[in-house]
Amino acid sequence: MNTKIVSLNEDTIRFLVDGVNAAFANSLRRTMVAEVPIMTVEDIFYFDNSSIVPDEVLAHRIGFVPLTTDLDNYVLPEECDCEAELGCPKCRAGLTMDIEAKDDTVTVYSGDLVPEDPSIAPVSKRIPLAKLAPGQAIKFEAYAQLGQGKVHAKWSPVSMCVYQNVAFVDVEDEAATKECLDACGDDVAVIEGGVLKVIDIQGFERCRRCRELVRHEEIIGGLKKDEFLFTVESTGGLPPERIVKEAVKMLKQKLSTLKGKIEADDLHDEIRDFDLPEINEGKLYSVGSGDFDEDEGGNEEPQGDDVA
Ligand SMILES: [Zn+2]
Numbered sequence: 001m002n003t004k005i006v007s008l009n010e011d012t013i014r015f016l017v018d019g020v021n022a023a024f025a026n027s028l029r030r031t032m033v034a035e036v037p038i039m040t041v042e043d044i045f046y047f048d049n050s051s052i053v054p055d056e057v058l059a060h061r062i063g064f065v066p067l068t069t070d071l072d073n074y075v076l077p078e079e080c081d082c083e084a085e086l087g088c089p090k091c092r093a094g095l096t097m098d099i100e101a102k103d104d105t106v107t108v109y110s111g112d113l114v115p116e117d118p119s120i121a122p123v124s125k126r127i128p129l130a131k132l133a134p135g136q137a138i139k140f141e142a143y144a145q146l147g148q149g150k151v152h153a154k155w156s157p158v159s160m161c162v163y164q165n166v167a168f169v170d171v172e173d174e175a176a177t178k179e180c181l182d183a184c185g186d187d188v189a190v191i192e193g194g195v196l197k198v199i200d201i202q203g204f205e206r207c208r209r210c211r212e213l214v215r216h217e218e219i220i221g222g223l224k225k226d227e228f229l230f231t232v233e234s235t236g237g238l239p240p241e242r243i244v245k246e247a248v249k250m251l252k253q254k255l256s257t258l259k260g261k262i263e264a265d266d267l268h269d270e271i272r273d274f275d276l277p278e279i280n281e282g283k284l285y286s287v288g289s290g291d292f293d294e295d296e297g298g299n300e301e302p303q304g305d306d307v308a
Pocket residue numbers: 077080081082083084087088089090091092
């Protein structure tokens with residue numbers, strides 16, 4: 001397996017993975033989306049909320065405000081030894097808000113959240129949360145925890161995480177293609193040994209000259225089955241390269257657990273707990289469908305509510 005970073009900036013990483021199948025690429029994608037933890041507000045205690053936004057709606061909005069995450073100094077609440085319902089300083093970080101509109105209407109922004117620990121703070125200060133009319137106020141204490149996207153989407157560290165195949169196409173006019181590629185950039189396509197490697201198909205087809213030199217059908221016909229371009233965009237909680245690294249670490253851990261279980265022939269413990277309900281084959285309906293007893297004669301018309 002080979003990897004190569006195509007581009008990296010503050011919130012997006014694009015990289016190539018060569019020598020893996022689509023199942024592996026998808027496992028990596030799913031680990032990034034649903035397993036890599038970030039910090040997000042989970043509990044809120046209101047002291048005052050006289051705005052027109054109901055408590056639950058405001059809490060939901062605040063839950064989706066991306067917070068910068070310090071993965072090295074916090075642990076998941078379920079892995080913390082405190083076992084406290086509200087957590088301890090190792091598994092939660094506090095944020096407070098105390099804002100009141102005096103004479104004018106005030107817009108409450110994510111920047112009005114005051115973090116207890118500066119490393120767990122809103123990524124953007126300009127996310128509107130509510131509006132206050134004169135005399136209205138919002139005052140609360142919030143607790144952020146690490147969590148995973150598979151539990152709630154607010155804990156997903158990525159706003160986009162996709163992969164696509166790269167394509168290899170034979171070019172007829174190498175000089176003309178090279179000239180065009182110089183303008184488009186080598187993160188879009190490169191020429192390797194007389195063959196055009198299209199890394200970013202959308203980016204390539206955005207250029208009219210490239211599009212004229214290589215037809216779309218040729219690109220689709222030249223898709224390589226075992227090389228992928230990943231695009232991972234972070235919500236801002238973690239640097240994008242950290243999300244990839246953490247996902248690889250977690251996937252490795254999962255695979256070694258699976259390997260251990262296979263070697264110990266211990267794959268049935270999860271399945272054993274899953275009791276199948278007894279199926280009465282004479283009945284079409286079981287739970288909550290009223291009385292449908294077939295023994296009571298077949299010609300009777302079902303009556304009243306039982307039909308529904
Ligand atoms: Zn704890």
